[in-house]
Each structure stands twice: as C-alpha cells, then as structure tokens.
Amino acid sequence: MKILLVEDHAELARSIAGYLGQEHYICEVASTFDEAREKLALFSYDVVLLDIMLPDGNGISLLKLLRKEGIESSVIIISAQNALDFKLTGLSEGADDYITKPFPLPELHARIKAIMRRRSAHKNNVLTFQDITADLESMECRINGKLLNLTRKETNLLLYFINNKGRMLTRQAIAAHLWGDYTDNLDSVDFVYQHVKNLRKKITDAGGKDYISTVYGFGYKLSAPDQ
Amino acid sequence: MKLNYRYTLAYAVLTFCVLSLGFAIVYAALSRSVTQATIGELENLNELIANQLRRGQPTVADSLRPYVQASPVAATDTTRRVRTVRVRPEWDAALQARVSVVRLTTYPVVGGRPYRVASRAAVVEPRDAYLTGLVLVFAWTFVFLLALVVILSELISWRILRPFNATLHGIQQFELGQPHPIELPATRTAEFQELNEFLVKMTARAQRDYRGLQEFSENASHELQTPIASIKAKLELLMDSELTEKQWQTLTTMHDELERLAKINQALTLLAKLEHFEPAPEALADLSQLVPATEAAFADLAEMKSLTTTQRIAPGVRVPLDASLTQLLLNNLFSNAIRHNVPGGQLEVELSATGLLLANTGLAPSAPVSELFGRFKKGNSALDSIGIGLAIVKRISELYGHRISYDYADGWHRIRLDFAQPAE
Numbered sequence: 014m015k016i017l018l019v020e021d022h023a024e025l026a027r028s029i030a031g032y033l034g035q036e037h038y039i040c041e042v043a044s045t046f047d048e049a050r051e052k053l054a055l056f057s058y059d060v061v062l063l064d065i066m067l068p069d070g071n072g073i074s075l076l077k078l079l080r081k082e083g084i085e086s087s088v089i090i091i092s093a094q095n096a097l098d099f100k101l102t103g104l105s106e107g108a109d110d111y112i113t114k115p116f117p118l119p120e121l122h123a124r125i126k127a128i129m130r131r132r133s134a135h136k137n138n139v140l141t142f143q144d145i146t147a148d149l150e151s152m153e154c155r156i157n158g159k160l161l162n163l164t165r166k167e168t169n170l171l172l173y174f175i176n177n178k179g180r181m182l183t184r185q186a187i188a189a190h191l192w193g194d195y196t197d198n199l200d201s202v203d204f205v206y207q208h209v210k211n212l213r214k215k216i217t218d219a220g221g222k223d224y225i226s227t228v229y230g231f232g233y234k235l236s237a238p239d240q
Numbered sequence: 241m242k243l244n245y246r247y248t249l250a251y252a253v254l255t256f257c258v259l260s261l262g263f264a265i266v267y268a269a270l271s272r273s274v275t276q277a278t279i280g281e282l283e284n285l286n287e288l289i290a291n292q293l294r295r296g297q298p299t300v301a302d303s304l305r306p307y308v309q310a311s312p313v314a315a316t317d318t319t320r321r322v323r324t325v326r327v328r329p330e331w332d333a334a335l336q337a338r339v340s341v342v343r344l345t346t347y348p349v350v351g352g353r354p355y356r357v358a359s360r361a362a363v364v365e366p367r368d369a370y371l372t373g374l375v376l377v378f379a380w381t382f383v384f385l386l387a388l389v390v391i392l393s394e395l396i397s398w399r400i401l402r403p404f405n406a407t408l409h410g411i412q413q414f415e416l417g418q419p420h421p422i423e424l425p426a427t428r429t430a431e432f433q434e435l436n437e438f439l440v441k442m443t444a445r446a447q448r449d450y451r452g453l454q455e456f457s458e459n460a461s462h463e464l465q466t467p468i469a470s471i472k473a474k475l476e477l478l479m480d481s482e483l484t485e486k487q488w489q490t491l492t493t494m495h496d497e498l499e500r501l502a503k504i505n506q507a508l509t510l511l512a513k514l515e516h517f518e519p520a521p522e523a524l525a526d527l528s529q530l531v532p533a534t535e536a537a538f539a540d541l542a543e544m545k546s547l548t549t550t551q552r553i554a555p556g557v558r559v560p561l562d563a564s565l566t567q568l569l570l571n572n573l574f575s576n577a578i579r580h581n582v583p584g585g586q587l588e589v590e591l592s593a594t595g596l597l598l599a600n601t602g603l604a605p606s607a608p609v610s611e612l613f614g615r616f617k618k619g620n621s622a623l624d625s626i627g628i629g630l631a632i633v634k635r636i637s638e639l640y641g642h643r644i645s646y647d648y649a650d651g652w653h654r655i656r657l658d659f660a661q662p663a664e
Contacts, residue, residue: 028473093465115469
C-alpha cells in the first residue's frame with residue numbers, strides 16, 4: 014500500500030515515514046506544496062497524509078485540487094489546528110479523516126487501517142490475531158469460535174490492539190483512541206487500566222491466552238506468547 | 241451614590257449651615273434691636289417725666305405708671321449722677337415669670353435740683369414672641385431651597401452630565417476583544433472632550449496590545465504543536481527498541497510530561513480560538529438530545545467509579561449554542577463531575593427550559609469556588625488535571641450569554657448553567 018506524506022517538518026516526516034515503513038507501508042514524503050502536486054500527478058497513492066500549513070501553499074487547496082482532478086486517494090489531514098477548527102469551519106471537507114498534532118503514531122495507523130477497510134468494503138472484513146477473530150461488520154469478537162461478550166469500548170480497544178499488534182501502546186494513546194482528545198481528562202488513563210483489565214479477564218475467561226502484557230506501567234502490548 | 245445626589249447632599253448641608261448662621265444672626269440682631277427699642281422708649285419716658293417735673297406736673301403719683309419712680313436726689317447722695325442702663329432677668333410679679341428687664345436711670349436737673357428718674361420695662365423676648373415664626377420662615381426657606389436644589393441637580397445632571405453619562409455607558413459597553421474601537425458620543429464640554437479623547441486613545445492602544453498578545457499566543461501554541469508531534473513520534477519509535485528498565489522509566493516520564501504539555505497547549509489554542517469566535521446567531525443546540533447522549537458516552541467511566549447517575553431531562557430544550565461547542569462544554573462538565581467524584585458517589589443531571597444543573601458528590605475544593613473558572617485553577621491539586629476545562633466552559637457560556645455558576649455545599653458540587661432568556 015502506498016502512502017504520500019505531505020509534511021514540511023522534516024523530522025516529524027521522517028518519524029512518521031519510519032513508523033509506517035515498519036508497518037509495511039510504502040511511504041513517500043513531500044515537503045512542499047509543489048512537490049506534493051508533482052508526485053500526485055505522476056504516481057497514484059492509496060492514502061495521502063496532508064499537513065495544512067505548507068511553506069508554499071495550503072494543504073486544503075491541495076485537497077481541492079486533488080478532488081477536482083478526480084484523484085481517488087483517501088486523504089487524512091494532519092494538522093496543528095484544533096479539533097474544533099475542523100468542526101466549526103468544516104476545514105476537513107472533502108477529506109476522509111483528520112488527526113490533530115500531536116498524535117500517537119498507532120492512532121494514525123489505526124485511522125489509515127479504518128479508511129482502507131472502508132475503501133475495500135467487499136474484501137476481508139475480519140481481523141484475526143492468533144485464535145482471536147473480530148468481525149468488523151457485526152463488531153463481534155470470537156476466541157476459537159466462542160463469542161466474547163465485550164462492551165463497545167472493549168471491542169474498540171481489542172481492535173486497536175490487533176491493528177497495532179506487537180507494538181507498544183501507551184495509556185495516553187489508548188485513552189485518546191477510546192475517548193478522543195476533547196477533554197483534558199488526563200486521568201482517563203486510570204480508566205484505560207480498568208478497560209484493559211476487563212478485556213484481559215474476558216479473553217482468559219473465554220479460554221484465550223493472555224496476549225496483552227503490561228510494560229512497566231507505561232502501556233500495553235498485544236503479542237503472541239512465543240514472541 | 242450618584243453624582244447629582246452628592247451635589248444635592250452637599251448643597252443641602254451648605255444651605256442648612258448658611259441658613260442656621262443666618263438664623264443665628266437674625267435672632268441676635270432681633271434680640272438686640274428689641275432691647276434697644278425698649279431702651280429708646282424708656283429714654284423717651286424719662287425725658288417725658290423730666291419735662292413734666294419741669295412743668296411742675298405731678299408724675300410719680302400717677303398710679304398708671306408704677307414702673308417709673310422720680311425723686312429728688314438728696315444732697316448727701318454721693319452716687320455718680322450718670323445715666324445707667326441695666327438689662328438683666330428679674331422676677332416680675334405682674335407676669336409671674338422671670339423676664340428680662342431693662343432699667344434706665346437718668347438724672348435730669350429740674351429747677352436747679354438734680355432728680356433721679358428710674359424706669360423699667362420688661363423686654364419682649366424674641367424667644368417668646370418670634371421664635372416659632374422665625375424657625376418656620378427658615379424651615380420653609382430651607383425646604384424650598386432643597387427642593388430647588390434637587391430639581392436643579394436633576395436638570396443639570398441631565399443637561400450638563402449627559403455626555404459624561406454617555407461616555408460611562410460607552411465604557412461599560414466596551415470589551416477589549418471587540419473588533420471595532422470604542423464608541424463615544426461627541427460633546428461640546430472641553431473637559432469631557434478631553435476625557436473622551438483620552439479614552440479613545442487608551443482603549444485603542446489596549447486593543448492593539450491585546451490583539452497582538454492574542455495573535456502571539458495563538459501562533460505560539462499553534463507553532464508548538466508540530467515540534468511536540470515530532471518529539472512524541474520520536475519517543476514512540478524509541479519505545480519499540482530494546483531498552484533497559486531505567487531507560488524505560490525515563491522515557492515514561494518524558495512521554496507523560498510531553499503529553500501534559502501537548503494537552504495544555506491544545507487547551508490554550510482552543511481558548512485563544514474561542515476568544516474571538518463569532519457565534520452564529522441562528523445556532524441552536526438540542527440539549528434534550530445532547531445531554532443524555534453525553535451522559536451515555538461517559539457511562540462507562542461513571543460505572544468504573546461506581547457512581548449512581550440520576551437524570552431529569554425536560555423534552556425539547558433548544559438553546560442558542562453551537563453544536564460542537566456544546567459537545568465540548570458537556571464533555572468538560574461531565575468529565576469534571578466524574579473525575580472529582582468520590583468512588584460510589586452520585587451524579588445528578590437536571591435539564592429544564594431555563595437551565596442545566598450538574599451536581600456531583602465530591603471532596604471540598606481547596607480553592608475558593610469563584611476562582612475555579614480561572615485558568616490553571618484546580619480544586620484538587622492531587623489530581624493530574626491541567627485545570628483549564630472550566631475556563632473553556634465559562635468562555636463558551638459567555639459567548640452565547642448564558643450564565644454559569646458553581647457552588648459547593650454539604651459535599652455536593654453544583655454547576656448551574658442558566659440559559660440566556662431570548663429577547664422578546
């Protein structure tokens with residue numbers, strides 16, 4: 014899968030590209046408006062990650078240009094603007110999603126996955142990890158065919174884990190994923206602990222192995238036991 | 241106290257003092273002139289007696305004049321024969337009272353012989369005869385003057401102070417964040433002109449500075465977001481490498497602090513944005529739908545803290561508020577009510593046509609409740625919050641003219657949002 018990252022901050026671009034590379038995406042970086050336009054004209058990308066503030070132009074006009082020329086790439090806006098800006102001004106019009114800086118990289122990954130899934134609705138709609146399967150249509154999760162009785166938040170959490178399997182997820186990243194970043198509710202990380210605890214218990218009660226490990230009170234990681 | 245009341249009061253005190261002084265002077269003058277008049281009459285009388293004596297008419301025997309005595313001065317009498325006037329209070333048998341009595345003694349020479357003529361008369365005291373009248377005159381004058389002062393001061397303040405009052409009104413209407421300069425009406429009074437000029441100049445400068453500061457803080461926090469995002473990404477990448485436990489702990493702290501920095505920065509950007517947000521006049525939020533929806537979204541958090549939630553939602557409550565701002569406001573209120581609650585506590589939500597009340601059990605706040613709407617004010621410093629949520633809530637409410645109040649009593653925190661009543 015090919016991703017174009019339009020971001021003028023070189024270090025941030027390098028980090029994001031590095032991370033997405035690890036997740037087996039092909040990620041190219043454009044640091045200016047012109048460079049991005051050129052790349053979009055020459056190649057086709059599945060997803061464009063678009064920063065709004067560019068040294069030689071505005072990401073929004075790039076998005077409009079993109080849509081005008083009928084380029085089918087999905088667009089996720091990455092911006093330092095506040096989430097409220099998007100809601101109040103309809104800034105993200107024409108984009109598939111938006112994410113505000115700073116964001117956890119796994120969150121970006123989860124958003125990309127969600128968009129890709131929406132684009133290929135007819136394809137594989139089941140996520141699997143070891144003996145866990147998650148049906149994204151019905152939002153049902155099973156262990157060895159046995160239905161797990163999960164709440165919506167727990168399902169969401171499990172999907173987030175599976176999408177980012179083998180990767181360290183911080184409590185803050187999980188909280189931001191589950192509750193959004195609307196509140197300054199920093200102690201929602203305590204609630205993350207509760208949710209993860211419940212999820213682990215439900216998985217083990219259903220006969221699954223405890224795939225989720227705690228990392229120094231820092232966060233959690235979903236990994237196969239032998240890894 | 242209003243300026244013209246002060247004027248009136250000052251005038252009243254002044255009038256009272258002047259009138260009292262006038263009254264004292266009039267009283268003293270009257271008192272003196274009455275005595276002088278009596279003395280003059282007695283002098284006439286004594287002169288009359290002397291003339292009668294000179295003409296050899298009988299005088300002293302006149303029973304009609306018991307208050308005059310005339311007698312030849314004995315040769316042996318060595319008293320100085322000078323005219324004497326004595327005024328002093330004496331017992332008057334006829335009046336059965338102590339009255340001020342004037343005694344006049346003259347020594348006319350009749351036929352070569354010195355005579356002594358002593359007459360006396362009771363003085364009509366102004367205290368007895370005129371006091372009431374005098375007081376009434378002065379009281380009426382006072383009342384009349386006071387009424388005049390009151391009416392005049394109203395007229396004067398209406399006429400002369402009109403530009404001043406208009407300026408005051410202009411200042412009251414003025415808000416630092418407003419886009420246009422202060423509006424002050426023109427005036428012909430030099431002092432008011434000077435005042436207005438000064439105000440216009442000063443507010444223009446304040447507005448300019450304020451705008452500059454706002455732009456700066458908005459840009460600053462906006463520009464900070466990208467480097468923060470970069471650091472955060474780097475930290476996350478670092479987490480995926482092999483690390484010792486000590487390194488992990490350092491990384492954890494760094495990550496947590498960065499998270500906190502990012503949250504503060506985001507909240508500040510948001511507040512700066514809200515500072516000059518122009519609310520759309522037709523925006524209406526359906527609270528009867530949004531409040532229960534928010535409650536439901538926070539239900540799992542409330543459940544984890546074993547809170548009991550009771551809701552009383554009136555149907556069809558729509559108030560002027562932007563929908564996404566309402567969501568932000570409700571999120572902040574609900575997350576506060578849950579975060580500052582005690583395990584096993586209660587949460588009450590009441591929505592009526594006039595207001596929204598959120599009450600939750602909780603520990604007493606450590607800072608005065610009135611300060612909690614300020615930025616970085618925390619009711620409980622132990623909690624890991626940044627204390628900006630209520631400032632945002634307040635700002636959103638103010639944007640639409642809704643009134644927000646917060647009080648704490650008997651273990652309950654109550655936040656009440658009184659909706660602005662639509663102008664009819």
